[in-house]
Amino acid sequence: MLSTRKKIVVIADQLIRMKGYNAFSYADIASTLNIKNAAIHYHFQSKAVLGKAVITASREKFKENTTLWSNKSSFEQVAAFIEMYSNNRKNNCICFMGALGSSFNTLPDAMKQELTDAHDEITVWLIAILKQGKEKQEIDYDMTAEEMSDLITSGMLASLILDRVTKNTVLDNVKRTLLTRIEKKK
Amino acid sequence: MLSTRKKIVVIADQLIRMKGYNAFSYADIASTLNIKNAAIHYHFQSKAVLGKAVITASREKFKENTTLWSNKSSFEQVAAFIEMYSNNRKNNCICFMGALGSSFNTLPDAMKQELTDAHDEITVWLIAILKQGKEKQEIDYDMTAEEMSDLITSGMLASLILDRVTKNTVLDNVKRTLLTRIEKKK
DNA sequence: AAATATACTTACTTATTAGTAAGTAAGTGC
DNA sequence: GCACTTACTTACTAATAAGTAAGTATATTT
Numbered sequence: 001m002l003s004t005r006k007k008i009v010v011i012a013d014q015l016i017r018m019k020g021y022n023a024f025s026y027a028d029i030a031s032t033l034n035i036k037n038a039a040i041h042y043h044f045q046s047k048a049v050l051g052k053a054v055i056t057a058s059r060e061k062f063k064e065n066t067t068l069w070s071n072k073s074s075f076e077q078v079a080a081f082i083e084m085y086s087n088n089r090k091n092n093c094i095c096f097m098g099a100l101g102s103s104f105n106t107l108p109d110a111m112k113q114e115l116t117d118a119h120d121e122i123t124v125w126l127i128a129i130l131k132q133g134k135e136k137q138e139i140d141y142d143m144t145a146e147e148m149s150d151l152i153t154s155g156m157l158a159s160l161i162l163d164r165v166t167k168n169t170v171l172d173n174v175k176r177t178l179l180t181r182i183e184k185k186k
Numbered sequence: 187m188l189s190t191r192k193k194i195v196v197i198a199d200q201l202i203r204m205k206g207y208n209a210f211s212y213a214d215i216a217s218t219l220n221i222k223n224a225a226i227h228y229h230f231q232s233k234a235v236l237g238k239a240v241i242t243a244s245r246e247k248f249k250e251n252t253t254l255w256s257n258k259s260s261f262e263q264v265a266a267f268i269e270m271y272s273n274n275r276k277n278n279c280i281c282f283m284g285a286l287g288s289s290f291n292t293l294p295d296a297m298k299q300e301l302t303d304a305h306d307e308i309t310v311w312l313i314a315i316l317k318q319g320k321e322k323q324e325i326d327y328d329m330t331a332e333e334m335s336d337l338i339t340s341g342m343l344a345s346l347i348l349d350r351v352t353k354n355t356v357l358d359n360v361k362r363t364l365l366t367r368i369e370k371k372k
Numbered sequence: 373a374a375a376t377a378t379a380c381t382t383a384c385t386t387a388t389t390a391g392t393a394a395g396t397a398a399g400t401g402c
Numbered sequence: 403g404c405a406c407t408t409a410c411t412t413a414c415t416a417a418t419a420a421g422t423a424a425g426t427a428t429a430t431t432t
Contacts, residue, residue: 004379023208023292025419039380041421094288101347102280102288106209119351143363150359151341154348158340161287165305173336177329190409211389225410227391 005043007033013054017093021051021103021111048108051100055114058096059121066125074133078152078182081126082175085156089171094160097122097153102161123149130182139182152178191229193219199240203279207237207289207297234294237286241300244282245307252311260319264338264368267312268361271342275357280346283308283339288347309335316368325368338364 002010011032015024026047030037044050065084069077088095100107100115107115126149133139141148155178159171188196197218201210212223212233230236251270255263274281286293286301293301312335319325327334341364345357 019292020206020208020289022206023289026421027418036381037420038382038422042378042380045421047420092291097351098288098344098347101351102284103206103209104347104350105278106205116351119348123352143366147359147363150345150348150356151363154341154344154356154360155337157347158284158344159336161284161290161343162305162336162340164290165283165287165302166309170336170340173333174340177333177337180329212391213388222411223390224392224412228408228410231391233390 004033004035004039008040008043008050009053009057012050013057013096014091014093016051016054017088017096017099018091020099022106048110051108051111052114055096055100055111055118059114059118062118062122062125074129074136074138075182075184077129078126078133078139079179081129082152082156082178085160086171086175088160089163092164094164095157098157098161101157122153126152133182138184140184141182148182151181190219190221190225194226194229194236195239195243198236199243199282200277200279202237202240203274203282203285204277206285208292234296237294237297238300241282241286241297241304245300245304248304248308248311260315260322260324261368261370263315264312264319264325265365267315268338268342268364271346272357272361274346275349278350280350281343284343284347287343308339312338319368324370326370327368334368337367 008029011029012024015028026037026040029040040050044053065080066077069080072080085095093099097115097119100111104112104115127145130139130141130145130148134141134145143151155174156171159174162168162170194215197215198210201214212226215226216223226236230239251266252263255266258266271281279285283301283305286297290298290301313331316325316327316331316334320327320331329337341360342357345360348354348356
C-alpha cells in the first residue's frame, strides 16, 4: 500500500503522459484518489513542485532499471532500454520526455532544469553502453555513439507519439530498425 | 496584407507549436493581433474549429512544398523534406505533428481525424519518394521504405523536441545520420 | 494528560478559460 | 435610400484553474 504522497506522484505521472502537463488538473488527481484538492497542496506546495517530483521519480526508476540491467550484454542493455519505452504504449501513454519536452516552453524553471538533467543522465548512460558494446564487439554501428544515441532516443520518443496518431506500426518499425542497426554483423 | 482570418490561423499555428494546444488561449491571439476575444469566435466558432483549420493549413503548405520539389532528384526531395523540419527550430517551434500528437488524447475528434489524415498524407508521399528513389538508383537504404519513412519522420519530430530540452545538437546529429543512411554508396 | 505533529477537509478566493448575446459602424446590392 | 452583410466591439456568463486560510480528527511524544 503506497502513501498518499507517492500515489499522487504516480497518478500525476500517468496524467502527464496521457494528457500532458497543461491538460491535467489537481481535480483530476483528487477525484481519482478520492481526496480533496487541498490535500494535494498539503503534499506539494504547487503544481511546479509536483511536476518536478514526477520527473525525479522517473529518474530514480531509470537508475534502478540500469542497475538491474548491468550484468546483461551491451546489446541486451540497449534492447531493455528500448523495451522500457515500448511498455508505455500498453497504458496509452507516451514517455515523460515526449510529454514534457513538447511543452518545454510552458514549464516552470525548476521543471525545465530537472528535465534537462534527466535527458543528460539518460544520454550519458546510453552513449557509455554503446561505446563499451563496440569495444567488447557485442554491438556494431556505422556512426558515432552520440549519433546512435540521439537516433535511438528520438526514434523511441516520437514513435510512441505517432502510434497514437496512426493506429499503426511506427513503434514496431522503429524498434526493429534500431535494433537491426546495432546488431553485430557476422 | 493578410486577412484577419488568415492572421488568426498563422498566430494560432505558432502558439500551438511554441506552447501546445492546451497552453494557448484566445486571449493570446487577441492581444497579438490587437483584436477582441469575440472577433476570433466570429471567424472560428470554437477552439476545435480553429485547431482543425491550423492543421488543414499545414496540410496545404505541405502539398505546395511537394509540388515545388517535384522536379528535384529523390535524394534532394527527401533532403528538402528534412530541411522543412529544421526551419522550425529557428522560430523556437516544434513541428505541428509533435505539438499536437503529444496532446492527441485531449484533442477534439475533428482535430484527431485531421491530424491522422495529415500523417497519412505525409507518409504516403515520403514512402513513394523513397521507393522511386531506390528504383531510379538515386538513393539507397537497407530496410523497407515504410521503415525508412517512420525512422525519418520520428527522428525529425523528436529531435526538434529534444533540442529544446538540451541546448545541443540532436537535430543536427539525426539529420546527418538519416541523410547518410539514404545516400547512394559508390 | 497535555502538547505537538501529521494528514487531511471545508470553504473560500482570484484569475483565466472558452464561449455568447446584443449592439455598431462601414460597406454592398438594388 | 433602404435592406442586408461583413467584421467586428462591448459586456457578460458559467466553468474551471491553482492556490490558501482555518479548522479537525488521529496518532505520537513528553
